[in-house]
Amino acid sequence: MKISRDKIYLDYAATTPIDKEVKKTMEQSGFGNPGSLHSFGQEALATVDESREKIAKAIGADFREIIFTGSATEANNLALRGIIKNLKSQISNLKSLRIITSIIEHKSILETCRDLEKEGVEIIYLPVNKQGIVDLKKLEESLNERTILVSIIYANNEIGIIQPLFEISKIIDNFKKRNFQKNPNYYPLFHTDAVQAFQFLNCNVNNLGIDLMTLSAHKIYGPKGIGILYARAPYPKPYTLNPIITGGGHEFGLRSGTENVPAISGFAKAIELADKNREKEFKRIAELSAYFWKELKKIYPKAEINNSNDLKFMIYNLRKLPNILNIYFPNQNSQDLLMKLDLNGVAISAGSACSGRTAKTSHILKALGLPEKKIKSSLRFSFGKFTNKKEIDKSLRIIKMIFCHN
Numbered sequence: 001m002k003i004s005r006d007k008i009y010l011d012y013a014a015t016t017p018i019d020k021e022v023k024k025t026m027e028q029s030g031f032g033n034p035g036s037l038h039s040f041g042q043e044a045l046a047t048v049d050e051s052r053e054k055i056a057k058a059i060g061a062d063f064r065e066i067i068f069t070g071s072a073t074e075a076n077n078l079a080l081r082g083i084i085k086n087l088k089s090q091i092s093n094l095k096s097l098r099i100i101t102s103i104i105e106h107k108s109i110l111e112t113c114r115d116l117e118k119e120g121v122e123i124i125y126l127p128v129n130k131q132g133i134v135d136l137k138k139l140e141e142s143l144n145e146r147t148i149l150v151s152i153i154y155a156n157n158e159i160g161i162i163q164p165l166f167e168i169s170k171i172i173d174n175f176k177k178r179n180f181q182k183n184p185n186y187y188p189l190f191h192t193d194a195v196q197a198f199q200f201l202n203c204n205v206n207n208l209g210i211d212l213m214t215l216s217a218h219k220i221y222g223p224k225g226i227g228i229l230y231a232r233a234p235y236p237k238p239y240t241l242n243p244i245i246t247g248g249g250h251e252f253g254l255r256s257g258t259e260n261v262p263a264i265s266g267f268a269k270a271i272e273l274a275d276k277n278r279e280k281e282f283k284r285i286a287e288l289s290a291y292f293w294k295e296l297k298k299i300y301p302k303a304e305i306n307n308s309n310d311l312k313f314m315i316y317n318l319r320k321l322p323n324i325l326n327i328y329f330p331n332q333n334s335q336d337l338l339m340k341l342d343l344n345g346v347a348i349s350a351g352s353a354c355s356g357r358t359a360k361t362s363h364i365l366k367a368l369g370l371p372e373k374k375i376k377s378s379l380r381f382s383f384g385k386f387t388n389k390k391e392i393d394k395s396l397r398i399i400k401m402i403f404c405h406n
Contacts, residue, residue: 007345008391012384013157013196013324014349019221019273019385022266026223029265033258035248044261051268058275059213059230060204067229067251068264072195072216073108074245075229076151078255079191079212080112082241083149084121094120098146102126102134102163103367105153106193110363122146128367131307131319132161136171143175147188154197158364158380159307160324162201165192169209186234195219199274200282200321205230211240215271217263221385222270226263229254277385285383286315286322292381292392293325299400302330306378307368323383326365332377337402344398349380 009017018026032040034048052066069075080099087097094116101113103125113123124142126134134152143150150172155162172190191212194203199220205213213230217223231239231254239254247256293311296303305311306326314320329337334350341348350362365375 007347008395010346010348010381010383010387010391010395012387013160013219013380013382015218015224016221016384017386018223018266019270021273022222022269025269026262026266029262032261034261035250035258044259047261047265048259051264054268055228055271058203058271060206061230062233064252065230065233067231067254068259068267069227069229069251069255070225070257070260072106072193072214072219072227074255075214075216075227076106076108076193077112078229078241078244079214079231080109080116080149080151081244082254083189084116084119085242085244086240087148088242095122096146097148098122098124098142098144100124100126100139100142100147100150100188102128102152104128104132104134104156104159104161104364105151106157106195109151109153109193126152130368131314132156132159132364132368133319134163134168136164136167139168140171140175143172143188145179149187149189149191151191151193154192154194154203155201155321156324156364157196158324158362159326159368160196160321161307162197162319162321163192165208165210173209186240189232189240196321196324198271200278200285200323201318202278205232217267217270220270220274223263223266226260226267228267281385282322285387286312288383288387288389288392289315289322289325291389292383292396295392295396296327296399299396300329300403304328304330306365306370306374325381326378327381328370328374328378330377334377334379337379340402341398344402346395346398348382350378 029047030043032044034041034045053063056063056066069078099121101109117123126138128134152163152168154165169190172188189211192210193214195214195216196219197203198215211232215228217226231241233239241254243254245256250256290312306328308314308320315322338350361372361375365378
């Protein structure tokens with residue numbers, strides 16, 4: 001799917017256009033119901049199975065550990081609520097359960113946690129430093145025998161910061177070894193929302209040491225309306241989750257509803273392409289980001305990146321995604337700048353797309369300790385596979401023109 005050359009799209013963290021190869025794969029997927037026994041249904045089932053196998057292989061998982069959902073938000077809900085539902089039958093009081101997360105998670109995690117708090121579940125919200133890295137000492141201190149889940153985002157959608165998942169996994173594993181040597185315990189499980197991370201970072205579940213992982217197709221040039229929850233199957237126990245959507249028992253009993261065959265096939269193709277091009281795209285977009293930032297500083301020297309003093313160091317040391325720049329423009333109003341840029345054909349955002357229609361202050365930037373005034377003068381630029389130097393140069397000329405007329 002092409003983006004109009006009359007407009008420049010620099011909001012890839014919000015969503016991505018569908019890749020032409022993905023679209024072609026979807027068009028060839030057929031319309032049958034995978035639950036039907038006739039040939040149309042069996043062809044559809046084969047497409048779903050092949051797609052599941054491709055995705056499982058790409059992240060180092062087993063076939064049965066890939067659960068298709070209607071979105072990443074649903075997958076995040078299934079991870080959190082599914083564990084609670086699984087344990088409800090075993091305990092009498094939800095107040096005995098603890099979930100640990102961070103204050104810079106996606107809204108689909110934070111709002112679900114707040115909802116679970118109303119049911120009595122204890123939620124620990126880990127603080128972050130000025131760069132946005134979770135406090136690992138606080139995590140270690142917060143783990144106890146009641147902790148059932150740790151959910152930490154892999155790469156943040158507003159500032160692009162990458163969390164040290166391997167280190168977090170080691171902290172959780174060491175806690176388990178100290179406390180459950182005689183009586184092995186599945187908990188606490190470790191979940192990560194890797195929606196922004198997949199196209200740039202290795203998401204092999206075994207290397208990361210995670211039990212649950214959320215992915216989304218529309219962030220990697222696939223269709224909207226399809227997500228994945230990877231759920232490790234701790235044999236001999238089938239799953240540590242119960243479904244939150246019940247019905248015909250689809251997705252190994254964890255998510256009922258007729259499978260969206262075209263979207264599933266498109267997701268698999270998008271995964272395949274992202275996996276294949278990851279290293280090359282990381283390098284290309286990192287260079288574009290560095291160039292954009294260098295030239296922007298010439299236009300507006302007072303500008304700052306909100307969580308990084310050294311952009312190249314952060315990117316090339318895998319502490320920050322290469323495509324997301326959250327920039328503070330002193331003495332400017334972000335909403336005014338956003339509208340002026342849009343009127344001149346440049347699409348960006350002031351933060352998460354999920355909060356784009358509200359006037360709420362970014363909880364991510366607030367968590368970094370930024371004052372309200374600074375937050376309201378910040379914009380997110382995010383680049384993607386269709387961004388090129390010509391677009392960057394044109395965007396810079398438009399930005400310069402806007403500031404010259406301010």
